Amino acid sequence: MLSLHNIKVKVGEKEIITDFSYQFEKNKIYAIMGPNGSGKSTLVQSIIGNPLYTLSKKSSIEFSSKKITNLSPDKRAQLGIGITFQTPIALQGISVFQLLRLALKNVDVVKLYEDIERLAKELKINKELIDRPLNEGASGGERKKLEVLQMAILNPSIIFFDEIDTGVDIDSLKTIFTFLKKYRNDKTFVFITHYSKIFAYLKPDEVLVMKQGKLAATGGREMIQKIEKKGYEAF
Amino acid sequence: MKTKKLNFDYKYGFSVKSKNVFTAEKGISEEKVRMISQMKEEPKWMLDKRVQAFQFFLKEKMPDWGADLSTIKFDDITYFIRSTDKQVNSWDELPEEIKNTYDRIGVPEAEKKFLSGVSAQYESEVVYEKVQETLIKQGVIFCDMDTALKKYPDIVKEYFGTLIPYSDNKFAALNTSVWSGGSFVYVPKGVKVTLPLQAYFRMNAQAFGQFERTLIIADEGSYVHYIEGCTAPIYARDSLHSAVVEIFVKTGARVRYTTVQNWSKNVYNLVTKRARADKNAVMEWIDCNLGSQITMKYPAVYLMGEGARGEVLSIAFAGDRQHQDAGAKMIHFAPNTTSRVVSKSISKEGGRTSYRGLIQVMPQAKNSSVYVSCDALLLDEHSRSDTYPTMRIKNNESNIQHEATVEKIGEEKLLYLMSRGLSKVDAETAFVNGFIEPVVKEIPLEYSVELNRLIRLEMEGSVG
Numbered sequence: 001m002l003s004l005h006n007i008k009v010k011v012g013e014k015e016i017i018t019d020f021s022y023q024f025e026k027n028k029i030y031a032i033m034g035p036n037g038s039g040k041s042t043l044v045q046s047i048i049g050n051p052l053y054t055l056s057k058k059s060s061i062e063f064s065s066k067k068i069t070n071l072s073p074d075k076r077a078q079l080g081i082g083i084t085f086q087t088p089i090a091l092q093g094i095s096v097f098q099l100l101r102l103a104l105k106n107v108d109v110v111k112l113y114e115d116i117e118r119l120a121k122e123l124k125i126n127k128e129l130i131d132r133p134l135n136e137g138a139s140g141g142e143r144k145k146l147e148v149l150q151m152a153i154l155n156p157s158i159i160f161f162d163e164i165d166t167g168v169d170i171d172s173l174k175t176i177f178t179f180l181k182k183y184r185n186d187k188t189f190v191f192i193t194h195y196s197k198i199f200a201y202l203k204p205d206e207v208l209v210m211k212q213g214k215l216a217a218t219g220g221r222e223m224i225q226k227i228e229k230k231g232y233e234a235f
Numbered sequence: 236m237k238t239k240k241l242n243f244d245y246k247y248g249f250s251v252k253s254k255n256v257f258t259a260e261k262g263i264s265e266e267k268v269r270m271i272s273q274m275k276e277e278p279k280w281m282l283d284k285r286v287q288a289f290q291f292f293l294k295e296k297m298p299d300w301g302a303d304l305s306t307i308k309f310d311d312i313t314y315f316i317r318s319t320d321k322q323v324n325s326w327d328e329l330p331e332e333i334k335n336t337y338d339r340i341g342v343p344e345a346e347k348k349f350l351s352g353v354s355a356q357y358e359s360e361v362v363y364e365k366v367q368e369t370l371i372k373q374g375v376i377f378c379d380m381d382t383a384l385k386k387y388p389d390i391v392k393e394y395f396g397t398l399i400p401y402s403d404n405k406f407a408a409l410n411t412s413v414w415s416g417g418s419f420v421y422v423p424k425g426v427k428v429t430l431p432l433q434a435y436f437r438m439n440a441q442a443f444g445q446f447e448r449t450l451i452i453a454d455e456g457s458y459v460h461y462i463e464g465c466t467a468p469i470y471a472r473d474s475l476h477s478a479v480v481e482i483f484v485k486t487g488a489r490v491r492y493t494t495v496q497n498w499s500k501n502v503y504n505l506v507t508k509r510a511r512a513d514k515n516a517v518m519e520w521i522d523c524n525l526g527s528q529i530t531m532k533y534p535a536v537y538l539m540g541e542g543a544r545g546e547v548l549s550i551a552f553a554g555d556r557q558h559q560d561a562g563a564k565m566i567h568f569a570p571n572t573t574s575r576v577v578s579k580s581i582s583k584e585g586g587r588t589s590y591r592g593l594i595q596v597m598p599q600a601k602n603s604s605v606y607v608s609c610d611a612l613l614l615d616e617h618s619r620s621d622t623y624p625t626m627r628i629k630n631n632e633s634n635i636q637h638e639a640t641v642e643k644i645g646e647e648k649l650l651y652l653m654s655r656g657l658s659k660v661d662a663e664t665a666f667v668n669g670f671i672e673p674v675v676k677e678i679p680l681e682y683s684v685e686l687n688r689l690i691r692l693e694m695e696g697s698v699g
Contacts, residue, residue: 048650048654049653049654050650051646051650052646072653072659073650073653073654074653074654074656074657074658074659074662077653077654077655077656078656082654083654085651085654088651089647089648089651091648091651091652091666091669092642092666092669092670093666093668093669093670093671093672094652094665094666094669098665098669099652099655099657099665100655102652102657102661102665103655103656103657104656133669150655154655154656
């Protein structure tokens with residue numbers, strides 16, 4: 001469903017991803033792992049269309065058989081690519097309800113509000129936080145939960161979870177994964193992380209290891225144990 | 236004639252063919268000042284005041300501390316236009332082209348829905364005026380200043396120019412010498428006017444000067460909300476709008492004055508607004524400046540009585556070739572007085588906003604409380620925002636708070652919203668609306684909807 005061909009990415013003059021090709025399939029769970037600075041987040045940012053990252057001319061991204069390499073982030077999101085950010089920012093004056101209402105345009109606003117309330121309850125998000133400007137006064141864990149809530153409402157077909165576990169306590173992490181299991185249906189999940197602990201909750205079908213801007217290895221979930229034992233040195 | 240980039244998104248930029256009854260020759264002189272007074276059959280004291288003000292205007296220097304006013308051509312402006320020979324109280328009785336103008340702006344519609352009274356000024360004079368019967372019975376007066384001078388000369392004489400003397404500044408002097416139109420409001424003791432009164436100001440001619448003069452007196456314990464809106468056609472030659480507004484809020488009374496200024500971008504908007512608040516009185520200015528080429532306006536409250544409260548909540552939006560130099564003045568003369576200033580300014584495409592504020596707490600104004608918050612939002616690298624706050628606190632028993640922030644809509648925030656599927660315009664508009672929300676929520680719903688729509692238009696202009 002999402003094909004990456006010859007991805008080369010620069011930030012300014014610095015080349016961060018030197019070569020990356022891969023095909024993500026429908027209804028699968030992926031893990032992208034690798035040491036800090038290996039280019040994992042850069043890859044995700046390139047997929048969602050962050051303009052700070054420049055793709056080489058040969059790089060090509062296809063989503064549902066449509067070339068999206070030159071589309072703006074909003075167009076990609078509308079096609080069904082979702083992301084939970086590593087460090088979700090706070091938005092002045094815009095609540096999660098207002099944000100989602102603008103994102104969904106012709107939605108029934110009463111139903112939308114009720115849906116948000118219900119999902120917030122399941123995710124154990126304090127009700128106050130959904131009426132406040134997004135992430136204002138929210139802890140790291142609450143911010144990540146609000147990211148997950150947005151994905152559940154927007155319902156994209158592939159979601160990239162960029163470091164979903166950082167800044168999240170163990171109880172919240174459990175809540176998040178219980179929630180994700182329930183709402184996954186046939187969606188594709190891609191978890192970007194450098195620790196394997198989250199895979200205790202949800203087992204990946206495929207594991208991708210990135211090193212120095214390249215895809216260093218791929219394999220099944222057994223790869224995780226190898227990483228746990230030997231670290232990334234092994235690849 | 237100089238060429239200008241015209242903004243075709245401006246919905247009110249249309250003009251209609253003029254069928255004026257009388258148009259003065261352009262330029263200003265003492266002779267012209269006398270002529271205006273004579274045409275209006277004014278009492279001698281008003282003529283004298285106009286002439287004195289004109290002498291002061293001639294010798295007073297242009298203010299050099301704010302926006303650049305060097306491009307104003309006083310000789311190129313028409314100072315007086317009479318567009319009809321009688322004022323009416325039914326829209327249908329207006330000349331066709333004037334009625335159409337107000338229909339397109341939506342004034343008659345608004346009147347039906349949620350207003351207590353409407354006054355519509357076209358060029359120099361008020362052409363339409365109507366107040367609800369119940370208010371008239373309660374003794375509320377809402378008419379244009381020219382009529383007020385004829386019907387209530389004693390009240391006008393008692394208050395006119397006492398809060399803003401012509402010597403206050405060059406443009407107050409200009410207004411005093413050539414004033415025409417504007418509103419006169421008197422609310423008797425204890426009367427609460429529940430629905431707003433609205434004055435609508437329209438300039439149709441090009442290179443024209445509109446100099447309305449407004450006087451509001453809210454007697455003890457009364458309440459009134461006055462709203463003014465303003466638009467003009469887009470012309471290549473500049474027009475000048477220079478109003479003077481004086482408000483007297485008596486003991487325990489409350490006045491709210493809301494402005495949605497949306498002049499076209501060829502208008503210099505140089506306005507002096509001041510209110511006097513007596514004991515336990517409340518004066519609130521809600522000031523939204525979106526249009527004009529240059530605006531200089533600093534609504535003031537003189538807190539004269541113990542326990543008086545003054546507020547200025549303002550929004551300024553400056554786009555390409557616009558400079559909004561706006562702010563507030565709060566002078567605390569009495570103990571236990573409170574003032575609050577909340578200023579929100581947005582600059583885009585090289586536009587410039589300035590917050591200019593003066594807070595003065597006199598030695599006798601003990602236990603006073605001051606809160607000033609000015610926030611600026613910059614939409615791009617070319618735009619500019621400045622803050623010029625002046626605080627003169629003359630006693631040690633007052634509580635003063637001042638906060639100022641400058642924010643940019645960075646790539647990071649835009650990306651966040653766009654990653655949820657919002658277009659760039661929607662994302663920027665959402666930020667701007669979120670940013671001004673604390674002020675917008677104070678504005679009647681009908682106007683806040685309009686304000687949000689106008690901001691969206693501005694944002695689309697910047698991207699498209």
